[in-house]
Amino acid sequence: MFNSYTLGLDIQEQNITAILIKKTFSRKELVSINNINLTQPFINENKTINSILLTENIKNLLTTAIPTPIPADITVHCSIPTSKTFIHIFNLPVKISNNDLKNALLFEAEKIIPIPISSLYFDYQIINENKAEKKVLFACVEKNIADQFLQILESCNLNPTTFNLKNNAIINAFKSKKKKNIQDNVLICDIDSTILSLIILKNQKIQITDYLHINLSDIENILEQIKNFIQKFPEKINKTILNGSALSNNEIFNQIKNIFPREVELGNPWTQIHVKPKIIERINKKPEISKEKAISFASAIGLALDNQNNINLIPxxxxxxxxxxxxxxxxxxxxxxxxxxxxxxxxxxxxxxxxxxxxxxxxxxxxxxxxxxxxxxxxxxxxxxxxxxxxxxxxxxxxxxxLYSLSTFLQEFRDYVPKNIKITKINFDRNSQLILLDGIAPDRNAVIALKKSLESYPLQKSIDLPLASLVQKGKISFIAKISINDQKLPPYAMINSNQNVKK
The missing domain is CATH 1.20.5 (Single alpha-helices involved in coiled-coils or other helix-helix interfaces)
Structure with a gap:
């Protein structure tokens, strides 16, 4: 799910190289590799391409790749032969806006390109900018060349996404991962069988670049061309990286190294990708793609790594x-x-x-x-x-x-006292259950009537009414003691209940 496969395909007039890598997040891993040296050129003198020859070679390149064939219908980042592209660095005023930059470049390009702009595919890239000027890398290719390459790649069931410059691909392959080397001024010399590509980087950005047709047998001319190119850059070169298929000849490398006292080394693009030991064993068995000849694959590796901000000359x-x-x-x-x-x-x-x-x-x-x-x-x-x-x-x-109600009891008791009897005092002793009754009767008969009436009172147990007072004439004072039977007294609740019923 998180893996993506990219094919870097470097097509040059003398050879074709292919690198298939697998990208998993930031990890880049080699999957397949191959290289074919062409026995005859596929570009004719009239600038047409021998499509049959190139198609056969590309298909052969893919099917014989090590350790496994390269599948079809895969994303391809391709380079067009350096001899068929035109590159130039324009120095334009910084006041030109990015919206007007395209028209300004076309105006300047028409002055130095002998081919009508309408017949070209072009692209550009701002490589440096300061307060005074913008440095813009301009590149173009004839439409008929690019269209033919596109048709050939599609006939091989490939899915081309970019047509990049070989110089940009080389820069991708040799970008330093060490922070201390980022500030270096680096010269990259890519020496092919017929083309010398020269690049100077500062802060890993192109400062100047060019390519020249060369003859490998004329080493002195190659060295002179390199010296003249360096003089165009005003600053000191800290490091020189040599690359290209021609450097498999150690004699050329040694002569260049002896002339330049600066740090000189062969490029090692393998630092950019991971290669499993089993794959190294397989590719070392094939001399033309052995790891010792890794510099021949720098362009293909750089193409496979692909920088989205690079030049793209695809139709x-x-x-x-x-x-x-x-x-x-x-x-x-x-x-x-x-x-x-x-x-x-x-x-x-x-x-x-x-x-x-x-x-x-x-x-x-x-x-x-x-x-x-x-x-x-x-x-x-x-x-x-x-x-x-x-x-x-x-x-x-x-x-x-x-309990019982004393008032109710006395009221009922009073009913048994005749009306002609005047009660002067009545007292009830709860403890002894005794009523003391003092009163005055009008005569003797009234006292006798009182006694009889009290004897009929149902609650009385006994009555003590001395009869000695009966001999008196006229009004008679008496004291009566009535003993009460408390067991016959009505309870308080019953009395209240009876009263409520009466109400």
Missing amino acids: ENIKEQKLIQKFVLLTNLISSFLIIYGLLAIYFSIITWADLNYQEKYYQITKNSIDRIESGGNYQTLRDNIQKFNSEVITEQKIEKT
Whole structure:
């Protein structure tokens, strides 16, 4: 899912090299490699391409790759032969806006390119900018050349994405990963069988670049060309990297190294990618692609690594298709993201709702439990209160059964006293259950009538009314003692009940 495969295909007039790498995040790993030296040129004198010859060689290159054949229908970053491209660095005023830069470049390019701009595919790249000027790398290729390359690659079932410059590919292959080397001024010399490519980097950015046709047998001329190129750069060169298939001849390398006192080394593009030991064993068995000849693969490795900001001379319709594909891919990614985001939002909404529902139910259950506890407590309290009330009622009933109303008792007792008898004092002793009655009777007969009336009182046990007072004439004062039978006294509750009934 996170792996992507990219093929770097370096097509030059004398040879074709291919590197297939697998990209997994920041890791780049070699998958397959191959190189073919061409026995005859595929570009004719009339600038047409022998498509049959080139197609056969590319297919052979892919099927015989080590350790496994390179599959078709794969993304390809390709270089067009250096001799068929034109490159130039323009120094333009910094005040020219990026929107006007294209027109300014075309105006300047028409002055030095002998071919009509309308017959070219071109691209440009700002390589440096300061307060005074912009340095812009301009590159172009004839449309008929690029179109033929495109048709050939598609006939090989390949999916070309970029037509890059070999010089840019070499820079990708030799970019330093060490921070201390980033500030160095580096000279890169790529010496092929017929082409000398020269590049000077500062801060890993192109300062000047050029390519020249050479004859390998004329070493002195090659060295002179390198010296003249260096003089165009005003600063000191700290390091020189030599690269190219011609350097498999150690004599050329040694002569260049003896002339330049600066640090000189053979390029090692393998530092940019990881190669498994088993693959190294396989490729070392094939002399033309052995690791000792890695400098021959620098361009292909740089192409496979691909820097999106590099020059791209592929036909415009392919660029538009790639832009549309990127747009569609981006749209699909955004749509997928939105769908996933929506699904996640729904999922988390459901989870949140379920959690809230659970919390609500938990709260309700807890509340009901508390209510039950409180209800149980209230019930218990109510029950205790009722029991207490019943106990008090029972106690009161018991008390009422043992008590009686004195006022009611005396009122009933008074009814048994004749009306002609005047009561002067009445006293009731609860302890002895004795009524002491003092009064005045109008005569003797009234006293006798009083005694008879009191004897008919149902609650009396005995009556003590001395008859000595009966001999008196006129009004008679008397003192009577009436003993009461308390067991016959009506209870207090019964008296109240009877009174309520009467009411």
